[in-house]
Amino acid sequence: MVIFYNLYANHRQKKIALSREWLKNCIESYLSSNLSAFALEKLILSQRGELVGVLAQMSASVNPEYQARLLAVIPECHCEFVISDELERLNSRHWLNRLNAMSYLPFIAPASITTQPLLRGLKDEYLDVRLAAALSLSKLDDPASIRPILSSLALQGSWPIERLIEIILRFDDRAIPILVQYLSDPLASESGIQVVIAVLGHKRVGSSITVLTQFISHTNLEIRVEDYRALGRMRDARALPMLLGGMLDDQWEVRAVSAKALKYFPKAVVINALRGGLTDQVWWVRFNCASSLGALGINGREALLHSLQSPDRFAREISQMILDRSYTKVDA
Amino acid sequence: MSIAFDPFVITLAKFLIEAILVYFLLMHGIYFLLIILGAWEQKKYHQGIHFGEFKRISESSLTLPISIVISAYNEEKMIIDTVLNSLSLRYPQFEVIVVNDGSEDTTLGLLIERFKMFPAEHVYSKRLQTKPVHNVYRSEEYSNLLVVDKDNGRRADANNAGVEHARYPIICQIDADCVLEEDALLRMIRPFLDDQYVVAATGMIRPSNGLIVHDGKIISRGLPKNWLPMFQYVEYLRAFQWARAGLSKLNSMLCMSGAYTLVRKDIFLKVGGANLNAVVDDFELTVSIHRYIQNHKELGPLRIAYVPDPGCYSEVPETWKALNSQRNFWQRAILQSLIWNRDMMFNPRYRMVGMFGVPFFFIFEVLSALVEGLTILLAPFAYFVGLASLTDIALFFIFGVVLGVVVSVSAVLLQEFSRYRQDKTSSLIRLLMTGFFEQFGYHQFHTYSRIMGIYDLLIKGKIAYGYRVRTGYLSPLDNIKIKDRV
Numbered sequence: 001m002v003i004f005y006n007l008y009a010n011h012r013q014k015k016i017a018l019s020r021e022w023l024k025n026c027i028e029s030y031l032s033s034n035l036s037a038f039a040l041e042k043l044i045l046s047q048r049g050e051l052v053g054v055l056a057q058m059s060a061s062v063n064p065e066y067q068a069r070l071l072a073v074i075p076e077c078h079c080e081f082v083i084s085d086e087l088e089r090l091n092s093r094h095w096l097n098r099l100n101a102m103s104y105l106p107f108i109a110p111a112s113i114t115t116q117p118l119l120r121g122l123k124d125e126y127l128d129v130r131l132a133a134a135l136s137l138s139k140l141d142d143p144a145s146i147r148p149i150l151s152s153l154a155l156q157g158s159w160p161i162e163r164l165i166e167i168i169l170r171f172d173d174r175a176i177p178i179l180v181q182y183l184s185d186p187l188a189s190e191s192g193i194q195v196v197i198a199v200l201g202h203k204r205v206g207s208s209i210t211v212l213t214q215f216i217s218h219t220n221l222e223i224r225v226e227d228y229r230a231l232g233r234m235r236d237a238r239a240l241p242m243l244l245g246g247m248l249d250d251q252w253e254v255r256a257v258s259a260k261a262l263k264y265f266p267k268a269v270v271i272n273a274l275r276g277g278l279t280d281q282v283w284w285v286r287f288n289c290a291s292s293l294g295a296l297g298i299n300g301r302e303a304l305l306h307s308l309q310s311p312d313r314f315a316r317e318i319s320q321m322i323l324d325r326s327y328t329k330v331d332a
Numbered sequence: 333m334s335i336a337f338d339p340f341v342i343t344l345a346k347f348l349i350e351a352i353l354v355y356f357l358l359m360h361g362i363y364f365l366l367i368i369l370g371a372w373e374q375k376k377y378h379q380g381i382h383f384g385e386f387k388r389i390s391e392s393s394l395t396l397p398i399s400i401v402i403s404a405y406n407e408e409k410m411i412i413d414t415v416l417n418s419l420s421l422r423y424p425q426f427e428v429i430v431v432n433d434g435s436e437d438t439t440l441g442l443l444i445e446r447f448k449m450f451p452a453e454h455v456y457s458k459r460l461q462t463k464p465v466h467n468v469y470r471s472e473e474y475s476n477l478l479v480v481d482k483d484n485g486r487r488a489d490a491n492n493a494g495v496e497h498a499r500y501p502i503i504c505q506i507d508a509d510c511v512l513e514e515d516a517l518l519r520m521i522r523p524f525l526d527d528q529y530v531v532a533a534t535g536m537i538r539p540s541n542g543l544i545v546h547d548g549k550i551i552s553r554g555l556p557k558n559w560l561p562m563f564q565y566v567e568y569l570r571a572f573q574w575a576r577a578g579l580s581k582l583n584s585m586l587c588m589s590g591a592y593t594l595v596r597k598d599i600f601l602k603v604g605g606a607n608l609n610a611v612v613d614d615f616e617l618t619v620s621i622h623r624y625i626q627n628h629k630e631l632g633p634l635r636i637a638y639v640p641d642p643g644c645y646s647e648v649p650e651t652w653k654a655l656n657s658q659r660n661f662w663q664r665a666i667l668q669s670l671i672w673n674r675d676m677m678f679n680p681r682y683r684m685v686g687m688f689g690v691p692f693f694f695i696f697e698v699l700s701a702l703v704e705g706l707t708i709l710l711a712p713f714a715y716f717v718g719l720a721s722l723t724d725i726a727l728f729f730i731f732g733v734v735l736g737v738v739v740s741v742s743a744v745l746l747q748e749f750s751r752y753r754q755d756k757t758s759s760l761i762r763l764l765m766t767g768f769f770e771q772f773g774y775h776q777f778h779t780y781s782r783i784m785g786i787y788d789l790l791i792k793g794k795i796a797y798g799y800r801v802r803t804g805y806l807s808p809l810d811n812i813k814i815k816d817r818v
Contacts, residue, residue, distance in 0.1 A: 002748050006760045009753055060384050096379055103383040132382050162394045162525060169393070202393070 154192035201230025232261020263292035294322035366578030397425035401494030407508035416548025434484025448472035488606035488613035516643030523637035534588035540645035580638030584689030590614030592644035612665035663785025701782035740767035
């Protein structure tokens with residue numbers, strides 16, 4: 001029986017692969033005006049089940065202009081029923097059907113049709129479906145969907161915060177005012193704040209430094225660490241006083257992040273602060289201080305040379321290591 | 333025909349026969365359940381992969397960079413293809429570190445010549461004890477390739493040296509006879525991105541015998557031509573594709589394959605790196621990581637993930653002598669590690685690992701060889717003392733064979749209903765036949781190798797690998813020859 005199943009399944013798989021390839025070629029012919037809309041419509045009707053997958057595959061691997069052209073294929077060929085089918089699948093009882101529909105919708109229909117159903121998908125009972133909805137919304141790039149995404153996905157302990165940061169980072173710069181505004185919202189969740197701070201840091205939004213300053217004394221350590229990390233990523237002189245303050249923080253995580261961030265500021269005051277950090281009681285702070293001094297050019301390396309005479313054995317050894325490394329880089 | 337024996341001996345023999353029967357039933361029952369559990373895990377894994385998932389990971393700026401560490405000792409036949417294969421992987425940021433572990437052949441020379449390597453300074457933090465490093469080479473062609481040339485110290489030592497030279501937070505250990513799928517790293521990094529508590533991940537390995545590789549690229553994925561690697565193919569299917577996934581679900585997977593494993597560098601260093609005194613470092617490393625996880629519960633629900641996706645192919649022995657050596661070696665490794673970590677056995681402090689993983693490996697992986705050996709000795713005894721007739725003994729062995737065939741054939745059949753169905757019906761028939769014939773000769777030889785492994789470790793104290801021979805990958809040219817011959 002299994003042998004018969006294997007024969008059948010292999011035959012079916014080959015047939016699907018062939019019809020997908022054929023449909024893809026037909027769509028490409030249509031886009032290069034070698035095939036009429038009427039002919040394509042007839043072909044699509046005979047391969048109805050494969051159209052969504054083929055369009056999504058094609059769209060995922062081409063540039064935005066071509067993607068817009070692909071989106072127009074469905075209305076031009078009067079095949080709107082494909083979109084209706086996918087919208088219908090959003091209400092399926094099986095979560096996998098809902099997830100697939102969420103993933104495919106942005107590739108086959110314009111934002112005007114898909115945004116609302118996707119926003120509703122953010123409230124799905126399955127986390128994977130909510131995630132697929134958020135990814136699709138980020139593809140549509142409508143900044144208005146950022147808040148709902150944060151509300152439904154920035155939940156403590158649901159999954160690593162990096163996944164959400166990645167989704168929000170996909171939005172373009174029109175998202176920045178909304179993100180800054182979110183930070184002053186009293187209803188914002190702590191995970192959401194952490195995500196937004198990280199995104200602002202990654203996008204290096206200098207104008208948000210004033211807002212970020214408010215979080216350096218937040219009660220949540222993770223938010224504080226993320227805040228100092230983001231301030232470092234800005235590489236903006238206005239963030240320097242905060243980072244120097246971070247070197248004196250009670251929590252070693254904050255001191256370590258601040259030490260790492262200071263490598264972008266080649267100033268005497270920074271070098272002094274980092275030299276002080278070489279004798280910190282926590283290994284990571286010392287290591288980051290030494291690495292940052294190594295990255296600060298000649299003045300930093302001079303400070304490391306001084307530390308070779310330090311009574312602290314670790315300060316001597318880490319300085320030697322970083323000095324060796326920085327000389328190697330210069331030689332290379 | 334019966335011979336008179338002390339009634340106590342007869343009672344003992346009777347008890348042993350019944351105990352063996354229960355033992356085999358229990359063992360095959362657990363394996364069968366693990367296979368079902370593994371199939372369930374695999375289904376869940378594939379459902380969790382969304383459209384465009386790997387593209388997203390490859391484009392994300394938050395994807396963690398990886399250092400691939402390849403330990404090589406006398407690998408002149410395969411090293412160039414393996415390095416080329418690693419360098420051509422689809423991944424945003426990674427480096428390849430080849431550790432030449434004092435090879436006596438032309439491994440280092442080939443690397444220097446093919447990749448235009450030149451001696452370079454490389455400063456690193458010395459945190460693990462390794463044999464002296466002579467030179468570090470960089471490549472003129474590939475900026476992300478590093479070759480570390482050191483004294484021979486076995487694989488654990490080479491891995492430690494490689495990890496010390498690694499720059500990135502995730503280490504990928506592979507063997508020099510491994511070839512990876514183009515998106516293998518994208519698949520393997522996924523658990524780390526989805527769950528911050530994942531400290532290591534191991535993936536599914538398949539035999540590379542039958543694989544056609546050209547310039548490090550996999551051209552085609554056929555089944556091995558010979559019966560011996562075919563037997564191992566079915567064994568890998570049973571062990572890696574299903575049982576290991578099932579064990580992982582129970583948080584009891586004690587053996588991350590050294591041939592294809594991702595581990596967080598900080599955790600690798602915290603457990604002291606690969607154990608230089610271990611017969612094989614991978615089993616011991618896995619147990620050490622489990623121990624670390626259970627001793628540091630305050631760090632959260634840390635875990636080892638299993639990726640049920642065949643991303644790596646590794647060469648399996650083509651000769652009985654090499655197979656004997658390998659299985660003897662594996663048996664010694666498991667036994668040694670279980671002896672070292674015997675305090676974990678049935679220890680509730682170590683949760684599932686202590687209550688199921690360690691006992692399972694000891695009772696069913698280590699002892700099964702001895703129990704099978706005992707069965708063969710007990711059968712004539714039972715016949716001579718009149719405890720069993722020839723028919724009883726034959727039925728007993730047929731029962732054992734049927735149990736083994738059921739487990740192997742189930743593994744093959746389950747694959748047919750998964751994403752990795754055989755694309756040729758003739759291959760499926762070959763696999764089913766292999767699952768059946770495996771029980772006649774191959775299985776008994778395997779048992780013998782494992783018994784000798786126990787003897788070699790406990791009596792002789794043998795640690796070294798033994799006999800090994802590489803055949804190399806098939807090239808497209810070989811394939812043409814095969815076709816022409818047909």
